[in-house]
Amino acid sequence: MRVVVVTGGSDGIGAEIARRLAARDGAAGGRNLALVLGARDREKLEQVAGQCAALGAQALAVPTDVADPDQCRRLIDMAEQRFGRIDVLVNNAGRSAHALFEEVPDLGWYEELMRINLWGSVWCTQAALPHLKAARGRIVAVSSLAGLIGVPGRTAYSASKFAMTGFFEALRAELKGAGVSVTIAYPGVVDTRIRYRGFNALGQEMGSSGLREEGAMTVQECARLIVDGMEARRREVVMTAKGKLGRLLKLLAPGLVEKMALAALKDEVKPL
Structure with a gap:
């Protein structure tokens, strides 16, 4: 039996990854x-677990706030106690944010965002690592294109995702000899509600998205690409042609990349 732990599994990309794995x-x-x-x-969470069970998988729902290291360890401990092993850890839990830096009066929520997006992944990975090494397993880190290219209006979010990218790139090299693969996924704009629930300048829930969402990738396609990358033990999954182009142009024409990033913002949230 293969045991897969998915954080952020109640909605969006995480829930769809779970359903896709169960369906396969x-x-x-x-x-x-x-x-x-x-x-x-x-x-x-229990609804998604029920959907996965209906598809034929065993499913365990463990309420977890990844901003709390004790809850991260509890999640991993319960997985091991129930099933005796861990083969895959999908670090998907995260929160969005959109605010111009000069308009942020209190940086406390920047720290909270870092606890969720970076530290939640680090704590879960540390707890799961002995089990993953024993299984020669897989780690998936769901980052963002904002973790490859700094996006205006998203200083906090980009910082958390750049940090996540750096951590898992270094960890990949450390684990090469142990047979544990690390796949970093870089979604662009995906048709989920994550941006609506992100922080605004005051650290409150936004209630809307600051990005242009025309042509957003479906959550089903995003989950498929992540699962395919995980199964193939790919190093990276950069999901859009624009993302791949932007990464290349960042080296060759960084000013053009900044213009592309600004163009992705709605007019009402662009810096003056």
Whole structure:
């Protein structure tokens, strides 16, 4: 049996990754997969666990706030105690944010965002690492294109995702000899509600998105690309042609990349 832990598993990309894995297992005859899902919303988490169980996988819902290191360790401990092993850790939990730096009166929520987006992944990975090494398993880190290219209006979010990228790139090299793969995924704009629930300049929930969302990738396609990359033990999954181009142009024409990043913002949230 393969045991997969997914943080942020109650909604959006994390929930769809779980359902996709369960569906693949079901198509292969089922009962060979155990999913351990962590997120804050117990009700939604149990709904997703039920959907995965209906597809043939075993599923355990563990309410978890990844901003709390004790809860991160508890998530991993419960996975190991219930199923005896961990083969895959998908670090997907995260929160968005959109604010011009000069308009932020209190940087406290910058620290909170870093605890969620970076430290939650670090704490879960540290707890799971002995089990992953024993299984020669896989780590997935769901970063963002904002973790490759700084996006105006997203200083806090970009900082947290750049930090996440740096941590997992270094960890990949450290684990090469242990047979543990590290796949970093870089979604662009995906059709989820994450930006609506992100922090605004005052550290409150935004309630809207500051990005142009025309042509956003479906959550199903995003999850498919992540799962395919995980299964193939790919180093990176950069999901859009614009993202791949932007990464190249960042080296060759950085000013043009800044213009592209500004063009992705709605007019009402652009800096003057």
